[in-house]
Amino acid sequence: MEPKDVFADIKDELDKLLHIIMESTFSGLIITDIKGIIVYSNSSCEKILGIKREEIENKKFSQVIGDKGINKEVFKLKFTVERSVIFKGRDITIRITPFFKDNKHIFNIITMKNIFSEVDQQYELTKLEQCLDIMKDILDNEYQGMVLLDAEGRIVKFNYEKLLGIKEEDVLGKHVDEVIDNTRLHIVVKTGKKEMNDIQRIQGKDMIANRIPIMKEGKVIGAIGSVIFNDIRELKPLIQRMETYEKTFDKYKGEIKMMHEARYSFDHIISQNKRMEHLKEVSNRAAESNSTVLIQGESGTGKEYFAHGIHKASHRRYGAFVRINCAAIPKELLEAELFGYEEGAFTGARKEGKLGKLEIANGGTVLLDEIGTMPLEMQAKLLRVLEEREFERIGGTERIALDIRVIASTNEELEEAISKGKFRQDLYYRLNVIRLNIPPLRERLDDIPLLAKHMIQDLSSRLDIEPKEIAPETMEILQNYSWPGNVRELRNVIESALNLVKGNIIFPEYLPEHMIIKGKSAEEKKENNLILKDIVAQAELKAIREALIEAKGNRTEAAKLLGIHRTALYKKLDAYGLNISML
Incomplete structure (x- = not known):
């Protein structure tokens, strides 16, 4: 076929x-x-x-x-x-x-x-801005003329001297058709209908004319006319140039928005922990202001999710969300990355210069990730920018106004860094306006079942496999583990188990070996401290499992084997959270 x-x-x-x-x-x-x-x-x-x-x-x-x-x-x-x-x-x-x-x-x-690379985009946008400035100068000067008429068609304002060589004082009070060739402006005063982009021949040259009536309380009280270009033949290449740059600008604007856009909202922070819910509530309130936010927490706790969420919930949500990893950028390049540079600012610089991340983020939000690793010299410059709300590019002289929301994050204890002279105290106070301390996973173990379920659903979809269930003994190991890598480590463990598991149940054998060993140690310690009630419960649970297996899942038969009523068995299954499909 x-x-x-x-x-x-x-x-x-x-x-x-x-x-x-x-x-x-x-x-x-x-x-x-x-x-x-x-x-x-x-x-x-x-x-x-x-x-x-x-x-x-x-x-x-x-x-x-x-x-x-x-x-x-x-x-x-x-x-x-x-x-x-x-x-x-x-x-x-x-x-x-x-x-x-x-x-x-x-x-x-x-x-x-x-x-396109970010650098190329910024380069093209800079060229576009320069082009638009040039065109503005052209339209404001030799290539544009303007005339204002009263209700009788007489000239009350005239700005055609550079274009036509006629001085204003020589024509004030005269009727417009006595001064400007082939004008229809006095007709617009009578009809009240505007005429746009009309070709008008003046002094032997074709120009583009716009004629707009001036209205007040429904009556025409005058008109304003303007012509651009002293020769219409000059317009064609400019139109082509504008079309090219308009397409380029729209394309790059879309690309930059996709590159610098918050991907997460508060809904992506999965938790039922009271402390985490409180932090989400505080973050929602913080999103309503422009104050600086400092987010502290161990690696893998979800600091970036809170930063994304604050931006998306704020009035700056339609602006750029620019993430700057202070630890990943060499200190000698950090200043150029933040502030950008002008043409020829230093050896090796791009000849056309470069926009900095702060300038790209204007009107939006900047996340200064791993702020604790920023060199002291740069900390001083950043503090000055945050206080003055303006900066200069490297090698530049123009002061650029800055309108950004700053969110800083770190997995270090900044107070300790201050005491060691590694972090400026004044910058710390400037950043520490609204503070969020994200708890490690070992302090929110009640979130593990919810997080694990969500991760299984998400990863199963990404891996194109059937979702799995976690056996109770596996969940017990997960909740007894210390999680030095926090939520990020939990996700890695779940993904590994999904790739290794045979069947639909994730048993302890599919967990990393070091977790199983620590889980067993915790279980042995727990068994050594068991009280009578726990010993009875474990024995009862074991007996129920064996009976259900022998009865091949038939609850009525299992109840007979145990010598109890079927309803009593159902209650015990609910109490122990035992699922027949998991046997």
Whole structure:
């Protein structure tokens, strides 16, 4: 069967989709059959891949893109897959989405787009701003004229001297048609209807004219007219230039928003712990202000989730959320990363300069992650910026106003760092306006069952496997463990168990060995201190399990073996949280 035959029953819908949507988008769009063979592609694919569409159709997409991360197995998945690949020196993001009809896999939709480096984006945006400034100067000076009329069509304000060589004092009070060739401005005063972008010949040259009536209480009391360009032939290249930059600006604006966008909200912080719930409530209130927030907690406790949540709940949610990892950036590059630099500011600098992260975040939020590792010299500069709310790029002279919300996070005890002279006390006070101390997982063990369940659901979906259950003895080990890696370590343990487990139950044997050993030690210690009630409960639980196994899960038969009524057995099963499917 030819690849296109599989679409015979939905051909009309596809035709509409291809012609209306696929050819009108800047994103590359491809449709493949279930084996990954390309059936359709739009014109944007040619620009992104640099290959004509007829050269890729009827070929396997994995062969065209030539990336090991995209193979035939990807096209068998039931969920959307996203990959980043390098193709002909270009960074391309690829999203593959399966399409089902009546629970049957019909075809796949692939979207592609180029991802430019942040530096290139900032460079292009800087060039765009410079271009717009130039055009503003042009329109404000030699290339624009303006005239204001009263209700009689007489001139009361005239600004055409540079454009037409006519002085204002020579024409005030005169009727406009005596001064400006081929004008219709006096007609607009009579009709009250505006005329925009009209071509008007003045002094032998075609110019663009706008004529707008001035209204008051429903009556025309005058009109304002303006012309731009002393020769319309100069307009065409400028229009082309503006269209190019407008497309570029829209594209980069979208890319920057995606790169610097908060991904998490408070709903992503899974907890039933009272202390954590209180912190979420405090964070929600903090989101309503612009005050600086300091988040302290061990690595893996979820500090970044709180930072994301505060930004998303604030009025700055539509601005950028820029994360700066102070520990990951070499100290000699940190200043340039924060403040940016001008052209030729230092050896090795980009010749066009670079915007800093603080400037990118203007109007939004900055997360200074691992603030405790910031060098003292940079701490002083940061403090000055936070107090003055303005800064200069390296090598620059212009003061740039700054409107940002600052959130700082650290896994260090800053008070101790201050006592050792490693952190400035004045910066600490500036950051420590609203403080959140995130507790480690060992202090919120009641959250482990809830977290584990949520992680199993999330990871099972990502790994495309059936969700599993955690055996009670496994959960007991999880709740007896100290969790030095906190929530991040718990997620790793759950993911490892999901990959190793045979069947639907995660037993202790699928946990890391060091956790099992510590769990057994804790259990032995617990057994040595058992009271009579606990000994009886353990014996009873063991007897119930053995009876249910012997009765092959039949509760009535198990109750007879135990010599108790069936209702009594049900109550004990509920009391011990024993699930028949887990035996």
